[in-house]
Amino acid sequence: MRLTELKENLLSEAVVDRLLFGGLEYRGQSGDLVMVPGSRKACEYRVPFAHEIFGQTRAEKYLFCGGRVQMTKFGEMPEYQSMLRAADELGIGRENILTETKSMTTEENFLLSEPILGRVEGCGRIVLVTTAYHMRRAVLLARAILPQYTFVTAPADFGSTRRSNWMLTDKGRRTAKEECMKLAYYANIGKIENIDI
Numbered sequence: 001m002r003l004t005e006l007k008e009n010l011l012s013e014a015v016v017d018r019l020l021f022g023g024l025e026y027r028g029q030s031g032d033l034v035m036v037p038g039s040r041k042a043c044e045y046r047v048p049f050a051h052e053i054f055g056q057t058r059a060e061k062y063l064f065c066g067g068r069v070q071m072t073k074f075g076e077m078p079e080y081q082s083m084l085r086a087a088d089e090l091g092i093g094r095e096n097i098l099t100e101t102k103s104m105t106t107e108e109n110f111l112l113s114e115p116i117l118g119r120v121e122g123c124g125r126i127v128l129v130t131t132a133y134h135m136r137r138a139v140l141l142a143r144a145i146l147p148q149y150t151f152v153t154a155p156a157d158f159g160s161t162r163r164s165n166w167m168l169t170d171k172g173r174r175t176a177k178e179e180c181m182k183l184a185y186y187a188n189i190g191k192i193e194n195i196d197i
Contacts, residue, residue: 001197003187006180013167016176019183019197021163024135026154031057031127033098033120034154037109037138038066038079039131041158043086049156050129051090057127057152061120062092065100065109106138107191110145117149125150133161133179140183140192 001010006019034057036046042064050062064087066079074085080099087097098116103109117123126146130138132155142151157163161179166172186192 006184024153028056029152031059031125032123033061034059034127035063036129040070043082045158046156047083047086063098067102068104127152129154132157
């Protein structure tokens with residue numbers, strides 16, 4: 001079955017698991033930069049996970065993306081600012097962080113990062129850190145929008161939509177299935193590759 005053929009009634013646990021999580025694990029691969037797309041809670045789990053694996057990646061820089069103003073654990077502010085606050089708490093030097101400050105969506109995270117990445121000398125391999133259930137959509141968009149880079153997936157496992165627990169609560173099941181249908185929608189409008197499921 002191709003992604004464009006996916007319908008909600010076909011979303012068995014096995015299909016959801018394979019589509020959202022299969023083959024996306026981080027295995028310690030290196031990269032030239034660690035990229036973190038924005039979200040309301042990126043400061044709580046994406047940035048700490050990016051910091052945790054940074055040494056393994058052998059990267060020299062982080063790129064925090066997201067201009068949407070949201071209520072974060074630090075108060076109401078743009079996503080990138082909340083991530084900078086989290087980085088300060090973790091002891092990450094600001095000199096190691098680039099920021100993309102205008103994007104409102106995952107797609108824009110990549111579109112508006114292109115000129116920033118273009119100024120990073122020798123950057124060809126990017127370690128992408130986002131929520132585990134969001135990783136498939138993020139990496140497919142990244143590869144479509146920025147094909148000149150190689151993307152390594154590093155999913156941050158957090159909350160009620162982890163690979164191990166999404167099926168255990170109504171919220172987890174709803175979030176996972178909505179994400180699957182977003183993938184089908186993006187494939188149907190040609191934004192991402194129409195992958196086999």
